[in-house]
Amino acid sequence: MQYKSQAVAMPYFIAAIAMFVGQIVFGLVMGLQYVIGDFLFPAIPFNVARMVHTNLLIVWLLFGFMGAAYYMVPEETETELWSPKLALALFWIFLAAGVLTILGYLFVPYATLAEMTGNDLLATMGREFLEQPLPTKLGIVVVALAFLFNITMTMLKGRKTAISMVLLLGLWGLAIFFLFSFVNPHNLVRDKFYWWWVVHLWVEGVWELILGALLAFVLIKVTGVDREVIEKWLYVIITMTLVSGIIGTGHHYYWIGAPEYWQWWGGVFSALEPIPFFAMTVFAFNMVNRRRREHPNKAAVLWALGTGVMAFLGAGVWGFLHTLAPVNFYTHGTQITAAHGHMSFYGAYVMVVLCLISYAMPILRGRAANSNKAQVVEMWSFWLMTIGMVFITLFLTAAGILQVWLQRVSDTPMSFMAAQDQVSLFYWMREGAGLMFFIGLVVYVISFFIKGEPRTVSN
């Protein structure tokens, strides 16, 4: 570790992994509820399990991004963090807010939670992914702003690199777009616009900048390729990302009451969204092929390559699959969407955070890389989780195609629930794949506890 203050990243990474485990547990619960409807009812109804599953994902990724920023920025700016104490205080505040929110979801009926937390003062609750009570939302804003203040002050006093600028742009965008979660007009069309400005402009906009910056950082470290070259490609990729991603928001406007031209704008530009993802894959492989050093941390290199491929498949290919309006007319809100959501989140964001953790954690623990044994176990977890996710995606896609056919295309269309019954075989198989993913995650956690002689640069 080059800078002492980088150590604040560690608690963020640990909390992120712990919440990741929680997220997957609730994913398994939900997966089972798809086929055994009253499983754990009334203790944990489906809607609560779903809320916990998605909210934990978002929160742990935010922990991961923040930890990554605290680790990367001192090294990029070549200076200590402006205030490590603030970073640590924010960690505890964010953790407390996150845990309280999840406990609130689990132990208080949602309507009561809304009453208790002042939703009547400013109604922001009840929308998918943005279910957080008002105090939590305000907490997220305060934590994000204080975090950004800390990072920005650090950058102002140190070296300014393209990677840290892209990261900062992404993080500021993340905070700014979240503000739309406070806008909740009665007009449903307008409501949907603001909602997408958080959800879409996060995952298909500013988060991609964070992804690009994290990936570029790790690639510089593990390959030793010139910063100049890596940063140049980062610029090209983020420009394509922003152009296609921002106008591509239009693919959410097809059926919400927006003018018809959005079907063209949304279709054309979101059809181009796979390009930056593909570029990122080529970029990652190209840089690794042109490496000038053999970094002892093979696991981090594997995650870096993996995130390129899986982000392209999950976000790029599976996104394209149903992004054109004539297709989306049939597939909207089916399991095709769920398939895309799973693989894209895993490929783009889960994997890049795990990549950064994989690279940084050994260094934070005082070694260049983990022992060979620990790395082998970590790579096993990579394959178990990744293959598990591929199968989750394939089974959900199959379920989705069948659902579209039975429910929307056939001459005698079925009702939603009747169609769900027909695709249950795929849900069972998805649950199996989910179990495989969970085993991979357990193996991942175990890999942190495996001792052995650390690998050094000379190896």
Next chain:
Amino acid sequence: MLRDTTCPESRLVALRFPRLMGMNTRSLASPLPARHPVTEYRLAGDLAIWFFILAELLAFGVFFAAYAFTRANHIELFNAEQHALHRGAGAINTALLLTASYFVVRAVQAAERSAAAISARWLLGAIACGGGFVVVKLIEYSAAFEEGVSLSSSPFHMFYLSLTFFHFMHVILGMVILAALWQGARKGRYHPGDMNGIETGAAYWHMVDLVWLILFPLVYVIH
């Protein structure tokens, strides 16, 4: 990015596809020994900009294809509304963009002769032509809006506004790039040993021009 002088990718591409890359043999920046004649050919500008240009062309290409398919379903409507467009304004803009491209070529050639001041003057001329394009386009738009043309007024109008506005934004970006080149040229940054920056920017500008050369006949002229 524009100042990147070492471009290993360019050399790599040049070695793999010597003929493909022989688009500007005059601006030979880093000649290798004569026993390697294949390296006479090299990629003008940075490889990254060519990827970017390809992505841009793909975006326009998809839009053009969508236009073609929609036109096939509404031929009479498209014909009538195409007639109502201000073809004269389009023709003036075509002349302006072609002139700008010619000026950019002269600027690159001047930089190859290390004539920085002349190069900067040509670039300024190109920026002025770009500015002329913007003014003509704005006049055309305001006339169209007065006639009630909007994104929702008809399928043709949707494509007319979308395609021309998307291109319009590219002209503005191209002008920003030309302005950066102008600054660089005034500081004498481009010379036979370092042409990467100006060639990269010039390539982008030519793409903007090229797209218009397809867009103009497609939307304004061909019935």
